[in-house]
Amino acid sequence: MTATKGYAVIAPGEAIEPFSFVRNTAGELDITIEILYCGVCHYDIHQARNEYGNTHYPFVPGHEIVGRVVKTGSAVTRFKIGDLAGVGYFIDSCGHCQPCRSGLEQHCEVGLTPTQNGTDKHGKPTYGGYSNNIIAHENYAVKIPETLPLPGVAPLLCAGITAYSALRQWGIGKGHEVAVLGLGGVGHLAVKLAASMGAKVTVLSGSSSKKEDAGSLGASGFILTSDAEQLKAAASSFDFIIDTAAAKHDYNRYLQLLKFEGTMILLGVPPEATDLVAYHLISGRRRITGSFIGGMKETQEMINYCAANGITADVEVITPDKIEEAFDRTVSGAVKYRFVLDMQETKNEEQS
Amino acid sequence: MTATKGYAVIAPGEAIEPFSFVRNTAGELDITIEILYCGVCHYDIHQARNEYGNTHYPFVPGHEIVGRVVKTGSAVTRFKIGDLAGVGYFIDSCGHCQPCRSGLEQHCEVGLTPTQNGTDKHGKPTYGGYSNNIIAHENYAVKIPETLPLPGVAPLLCAGITAYSALRQWGIGKGHEVAVLGLGGVGHLAVKLAASMGAKVTVLSGSSSKKEDAGSLGASGFILTSDAEQLKAAASSFDFIIDTAAAKHDYNRYLQLLKFEGTMILLGVPPEATDLVAYHLISGRRRITGSFIGGMKETQEMINYCAANGITADVEVITPDKIEEAFDRTVSGAVKYRFVLDMQETKNEEQS
Numbered sequence: 001m002t003a004t005k006g007y008a009v010i011a012p013g014e015a016i017e018p019f020s021f022v023r024n025t026a027g028e029l030d031i032t033i034e035i036l037y038c039g040v041c042h043y044d045i046h047q048a049r050n051e052y053g054n055t056h057y058p059f060v061p062g063h064e065i066v067g068r069v070v071k072t073g074s075a076v077t078r079f080k081i082g083d084l085a086g087v088g089y090f091i092d093s094c095g096h097c098q099p100c101r102s103g104l105e106q107h108c109e110v111g112l113t114p115t116q117n118g119t120d121k122h123g124k125p126t127y128g129g130y131s132n133n134i135i136a137h138e139n140y141a142v143k144i145p146e147t148l149p150l151p152g153v154a155p156l157l158c159a160g161i162t163a164y165s166a167l168r169q170w171g172i173g174k175g176h177e178v179a180v181l182g183l184g185g186v187g188h189l190a191v192k193l194a195a196s197m198g199a200k201v202t203v204l205s206g207s208s209s210k211k212e213d214a215g216s217l218g219a220s221g222f223i224l225t226s227d228a229e230q231l232k233a234a235a236s237s238f239d240f241i242i243d244t245a246a247a248k249h250d251y252n253r254y255l256q257l258l259k260f261e262g263t264m265i266l267l268g269v270p271p272e273a274t275d276l277v278a279y280h281l282i283s284g285r286r287r288i289t290g291s292f293i294g295g296m297k298e299t300q301e302m303i304n305y306c307a308a309n310g311i312t313a314d315v316e317v318i319t320p321d322k323i324e325e326a327f328d329r330t331v332s333g334a335v336k337y338r339f340v341l342d343m344q345e346t347k348n349e350e351q352s
Numbered sequence: 353m354t355a356t357k358g359y360a361v362i363a364p365g366e367a368i369e370p371f372s373f374v375r376n377t378a379g380e381l382d383i384t385i386e387i388l389y390c391g392v393c394h395y396d397i398h399q400a401r402n403e404y405g406n407t408h409y410p411f412v413p414g415h416e417i418v419g420r421v422v423k424t425g426s427a428v429t430r431f432k433i434g435d436l437a438g439v440g441y442f443i444d445s446c447g448h449c450q451p452c453r454s455g456l457e458q459h460c461e462v463g464l465t466p467t468q469n470g471t472d473k474h475g476k477p478t479y480g481g482y483s484n485n486i487i488a489h490e491n492y493a494v495k496i497p498e499t500l501p502l503p504g505v506a507p508l509l510c511a512g513i514t515a516y517s518a519l520r521q522w523g524i525g526k527g528h529e530v531a532v533l534g535l536g537g538v539g540h541l542a543v544k545l546a547a548s549m550g551a552k553v554t555v556l557s558g559s560s561s562k563k564e565d566a567g568s569l570g571a572s573g574f575i576l577t578s579d580a581e582q583l584k585a586a587a588s589s590f591d592f593i594i595d596t597a598a599a600k601h602d603y604n605r606y607l608q609l610l611k612f613e614g615t616m617i618l619l620g621v622p623p624e625a626t627d628l629v630a631y632h633l634i635s636g637r638r639r640i641t642g643s644f645i646g647g648m649k650e651t652q653e654m655i656n657y658c659a660a661n662g663i664t665a666d667v668e669v670i671t672p673d674k675i676e677e678a679f680d681r682t683v684s685g686a687v688k689y690r691f692v693l694d695m696q697e698t699k700n701e702e703q704s
Contacts (some may be wrong), residue, residue, distance in 0.1 A: 099612070107612060107636065129662070169637070251628070260459060261450070266630045275625035278618045282642030284459065285521070290634030 001025055001030060003348045006131025008058040009048045016048065016130075016323045018056055020348075021330050024122055026135045031079045032071035033087065033136065038129035039064025039155040039184060039313070040339035042246040043269070045327045047117050051271040054119055062129030062341070063089045063115040064157045066150050074229075076138045084144035086303065088157035089293045091115050091126065091136045103172065103295040105140075131324065132346045142300045145307045152312025155185055155338040156303060158293060159313065163190035163242065164302040165294035167197060168263045172240055174198030179238045180219070181254060184330070185208045185269050187244040188337035189313055191217040194242070196309050200239070204254070217314075231257065236284065238262055248272045251288065255280040266290040315340040353377055354384060355670065355700050358483025359672050360410040361400045368400065368482070368675045371410055372700075376474055378487045383431045384423035385439065388483035391416030391507040391665070392691035393537060394598040395621070397679045399469050403623040408469055412691070414481030415441045415467040416509045418502050428490045436496035438655065440509035441645045443467050443478065443488045455647040457492075484673065484698045494652045497659045504664030507537055507690040508644060508655060511665065514543035515594065516654040517646035518617045519549060524592055526550030531590045532571070533606060535562045536682070538619055539596035540689035541665055543569040546594070548661050554590070556606070559685065569666075583609065588636065590614055598626045599683075605639065607632040618642040667692040 008019035026032050044061035046052055064228060065087040069079045079085055093100050094110035106112065112119050116128030128134075144153055163186050169332045172178060178199040180190045187203075194201045195218030202221030203214035211222045223230045234257050241254055246268035252275065266288065280286060294302065306312060315338045318326055326339040353374045360371035379385050396413035398404055413451045417439040421431045431437055445452050446462035458464065465472050468480030480486075496505055515538050524530060530551040539555075547570030554573030555566035563574045575582045586609050593606055598620035604627065607616060618640065632638060646654065649692045656666060667690045670678055678691035 006366055104612075252625070260456075266633055269630050269634055273604070273627035273629045276628040276640075277625045278621050280643055281640060282621055282644045285641060285643055287639055287641040288628075288633060289637060290630060291637055291640040292634045 002133060002135060004127070004131050004133055005346050005348050006060045006127060007323060008127070010058045012050050012055070018038070019127070020111045021127060023127070023133070023135050024120065024124060026071060026073055028073040028075040029137050029151065030073045030135050030140070031069050031076055031085060031138050031141060033065070033127055033134050035065055035067040035132055035134060035343045037066045037151050037154040038062040038343055039158065039185070039343045040323070040326050040330060040341060041158050042168070042330055043158075044116070045330060046246070048327065050197050051152045054117070056099045056125055059117060060127035060130055061116050062131065062269045063087070064154045064159065065115070065129035065134060066154045066157070067134070070133070078138045079141065084150070085141045086143050086144045086153065086157045087115060087129065087134055087136050088161060088299060089115060091134070091140050092121060094140060103297040105295045106293045130320070130341060132343055132348065140296060142296065142303050144303060148307055148312055151315045151317045151340045154340050155189070155313035155315065156306055157299070159185040159338065160189050160306065161294040161302050162186050162267050162291070162300045163193050163244075164305070165298055166242060166267060166291040167194055168261060168298070170240060170265065170290060172197060172199050176200065177202070177237060179204050179223070179241045179257060180244065181241055182244040182268070183214065183337065184244060184246070184333065185313065185338040187349060188217055190244060191219050192311050195219065196311060204241075213336065213348060221337070229325070240265060242267065244268055246270060246323040248274060250275065252277045252280050255286050255288070258284065258286045261285045261287070263287040263289060313338050316340050320346060329346055354487060355484060356479070356483050356485050357598065357698050357700050358412045360412045360477060360479070361676060362410045364402050364407070364409065371412060372687045373412070373479060375479070375485070375487050376472065376476060377602060378425055380425040380427040381419050381489050381491070382425045382487050383428055383437060383490050383493060385417070385419040385437050385486050385493070386422045387417055387419040387481055387484055387486060387695045389418045389503050389669070390414040390508040390693045390695055391510065391537070392675070392678050392682060392693060393510050395681055397467070397682060398598070398623060400679065406469070408477055411469055412479035412482055413468050414483065415439070416506045416511065417467070417481035417486060418496055418506045419486070419510070422485070430490045430495070431493065436498060436502070437493045438485055438496045438505065438509045439467060439481065439488050439493050440513060440651060441467060442680060443492050444473060457647050458645045482693060484695055484700065492648060494648070494655050496655060500659055500664055503667050503669045503692045503694070506692050507541070507665035507667065508658055509651070511537040511690065512541050512658065513646040513651045513654050514538050514619050514643070515545050515596070516555050516635070516657070517650055518594060518619060518643040519546055520650070521589040521643060522592060522615060522617065524549060524551050526593045528552065529554070529589060531556050531575070531609060533593055533595045534597040534620070535566065535689065536598070536685060537665065537690040540569055543594060544592045544663050547571065548663060556593075565688065588612070592617060594619065596620055598622060600626060602627065604629045604632050607638050607640070610638045611638065613637045613639070615639040615641060665690050669694050672698060
């Protein structure tokens with residue numbers, strides 16, 4: 001059993017607060033990670049506030065985790081004590097279904113174990129990375145090189161792989177006109193990654209204040225989505241739209257920006273249904289699809305790609321007493337571009 | 353000028369009635385077709401009843417036209433007097449934009465001239481095939497072989513090409529599990545065509561009475577869409593769903609029937625927006641797209657394919673006095689599977 005100090009929403013509508021709990025005994029293939037940094041993803045907020053209606057309380061958020069291995073099970077071969085390790089959206093899957101065998105563990109047909117708000121194989125609730133340690137099967141953690149700035153690495157574990165996997169699935173790169181809708185955690189990484197892969201990137205944002213930032217992230221174009229004239233001028237101009245908006249928004253106005261047979265890839269999961277007008281798909285054979293994080297092999301590949309290309313998230317590091325404020329500012333878009341919790345001062349009581 | 357006797361809805365809310373009008377003088381590249389049969393498409397009803405809010409009255413419907421060439425312009429080379437000819441959704445396009453040059457005239461960027469409810473290059477309204485003749489540029493008509501039963505050919509010009517083009521675009525055939533949603537004009541042809549191409553076809557229908565018919569059309573499976581258990585049992589089982597429903601319906605319940613990376617192809621154009629839940633696309637990388645009729649080359653290819661494979665629509669032939677009844681029965685799905693107007697008794701007054 002591992003004593004853990006974390007932060008939880010104890011019941012619906014309450015603010016997040018300190019929460020001590022005990023993690024399962026680590027198994028022979030598990031590594032125990034002392035958490036250094038954990039990103040604050042919009043999804044954490046949806047769940048903390050029960051916006052999908054499926055939150056189990058107490059709820060400990062956190063699935064963009066970077067830390068150092070402090071203990072290894074007897075059969076662990078991929079990590080040794082002292083290594084940097086990353087954990088993302090899930091800490092387990094069945095391992096034997098067709099998606100798991102194909103490196104698509106995120107689409108496990110038997111049952112993925114999410115890092116937060118899930119149920120582990122012992123039948124216990126999973127508590128996320130707003131805490132000082134986590135236990136993961138070694139196959140569900142990735143190696144983090146020592147060369148990258150760690151606060152900016154944490155968001156790669158969910159936001160980064162979400163953008164990276166979509167770009168790779170669709171072979172996005174040189175010769176493609178790509179729009180990125182929303183310049184938040186996923187969006188700003190989508191801009192950096194797509195530009196690094198050779199695509200011509202345009203940011204679609206509701207805030208003109210983001211125009212300059214879009215350029216410094218690597219975008220060559222900017223469209224203010226509240227300006228109907230700018231949208232009209234951009235009709236039928238993109239091969240892909242990477243839609244990172246997590247709040248409900250109108251797909252139809254953006255579908256019209258796609259070229260013939262262009263594709264809009266949804267990465268955000270608005271809790272509410274959205275109106276879809278079939279005409280916008282039929283008139284240009286346009287496509288909507290979605291993508292969900294990435295598999296373990298692809299997540300490691302993304303980390304290695306980011307290390308090779310010097311890509312990390314732009315972050316604002318906060319201490320755990322600022323989580324509620326960070327939630328509110330994330331919802332209102334007032335962050336460049338991801339809050340990251342510094343967990344290094346969070347010690348177990350016996351240690352303090 | 354060509355005197356024409358047809359049937360029109362004169363003003364919103366009125367019943368269709370006899371309507372005499374004059375067509376443009378035929379040009380040197382035009383053919384004049386004496387109409388034998390014209391299919392009754394659900395789209396005609398949407399427009400007759402102004403359900404898209406863009407109907408110009410008087411409105412003469414009809415864009416599934418088969419007839420015999422009675423006059424050819426001086427420069428016409430593809431048709432001669434006495435040939436059978438077919439006209440579908442459009443009678444003209446710019447001819448020089450990129451889609452037109454690629455055989456995708458239906459996606460003309462300059463302006464398609466629909467056979468009905470459009471405006472032709474002379475600035476005059478276009479009147480459709482619920483009439484005794486039509487004039488078309490020879491490049492916008494297809495050759496019809498004498499070997500096929502003509503009433504069943506008429507619906508191929510819109511319903512048939514709509515299904516055929518979608519199947520060909522996505523390379524549907526042997527090894528694919530294909531669901532066809534809706535067993536109307538387009539749906540029953542989608543079943544026949546997909547089965548003829550080697551796909552394993554399942555019909556999704558709200559009416560258990562269609563089960564037997566589904567089998568005789570070539571489907572090997574049938575799912576009653578009102579039965580939640582049947583839908584649940586079919587989760588993640590189709591590579592493609594060909595969605596032919598023209599009235600508003602819930603996409604989300606059907607998306608769940610798609611396999612990982614499966615595609616739902618919308619062929620119907622419900623006048624209202626439909627709720628889309630992003631989760632259903634994201635969780636299995638599923639895709640929604642649409643397809644719109646086909647180009648002229650592909651339409652001829654479809655006619656030739658149908659002739660080679662003995663495929664025509666199953667139709668109920670009616671005289672023009674039954675159009676309103678046919679509209680109502682089409683909306684309620686009480687037709688197997690397409691009404692086709694016999695226009696042979698509709699003569700101009702000077703001829704009668």
